[in-house]
Amino acid sequence: MAIKCMTTAKSQGESKLKQEMKRKHRVEFGSSDESMVPENFIWPDEFKARESVPELDVPHIDLQKFVSENENDIEEATRLVDEACRKHGFFVLVNHGVDMELMKNVHECMDEFFSLPLDVKQKAQRKVGENYGYANSFIGRFSSKLPWKETFSLRYAAHHNLPVTHDYVCHHLGPEFSQQGKVYEECGEALSDLSLKIVELLGLSLGVPKEKFKKFFEDNDSIIRLNYYPPCNKPELTLGTGPHCDPTSITILHQDHVSGLQVYVDDQWHSIPPIKDSFVINIGDTFMALTNGVYKSCFHRAVVNCREARKSIVFFLCPADDKVVRAPDEIVDKNPPRKFPDYTWPMLLELTQKFYRSDSNTFKAFTTWLQHKNLATAASSLAPSL
Ligand SMILES: C=C1C[C@]23C[C@H]1CC[C@H]2[C@]1(C)CCC[C@@](C)(C(=O)O)[C@H]1[C@@H]3C(=O)O
Ligand SMILES: O=C(O)CCC(=O)C(=O)O
């Protein structure tokens, strides 16, 4: 039974909430004049967004067919997933078994959270170098090409017996947010369970024992990212989320009814429009490394519009800190040579949080950074002791 989020919004009426959100957004993003977009939110011409792009042809994978005993169904699901992941790393998942009443509750909690006064949201302010908390505009991290969004990032730890997500929300926002914290915790649990089924399916598609990836991720230490994209008067000048590849492993994304997700395939942007009761799944850099590059982590972004706000709920599957990311021999033997260095997720996460803004070259930058780190460590071990 999904926990209901006790939103105050329902009593006030949605339209009043939406007016409040627009007012707050003008305050928070500094655009006092409705038509003005602050300079540092304007993206260079080569990044300019176009809302009308062709739809990406992505397979709709029926997860029940994968868990069925029917060999033909399993073969069909694994073939479709394998084809999509080798090409662009995106597919749509239907019949996934997640309670959509829960996802509706998460959206209601997001409406309530993002309409709070800025000073209340900033009680959970995400500090530079930290992975969790509330952030708007990312002014603390980037000086230009700022994303047109507010975000709330939460930790979900599958192996913890403690409700880490719930406790974080109560600790930073206060006990009156316990209900929201429980909804986010339940969401993390549901999407963590779903991600283990997805990596089983991917393992089967790659010809590795389906338990292998499931065991690797069963104690995952993941990120729930709540994205709120306010409407923008000049949507052709801004981007909700800039072009990037997810450095994480598997991304499970639930969009509301507003289009905005775009993927860069065959040298042009394509949209993946919202489909009711489905999730968009994509491969991230870390799962690309686990497949020795066989499955692709692809460039994608989120565009905004001048009509209405857009929200997305994202679950970024991340391995536990001590897990070594290294493609199984079964995959490397079929696709030699081994293409990626061994690493742990905290190493790549540190790069993205402190030194390098995720884009399509994150992994190249990471490999270079690792080599310098290793050289520096080797040199310091040679340095004469003081
Ligand atoms: C590990 C992460 C860093 C980001 C959130 C997760 C996976 C995606 C990353 C991100 C969304 C890529 C685009 C830039 C970014 C700064 C953002 O727009 O939020 C990235 C996230 C982050 O660094 O907070
Ligand atoms: O909101 C979206 O549709 C995409 C967001 C995204 O790519 C991300 O948060 O990594």
Ligand SMILES: [Fe+2]
């Ligand atoms: Fe992403």
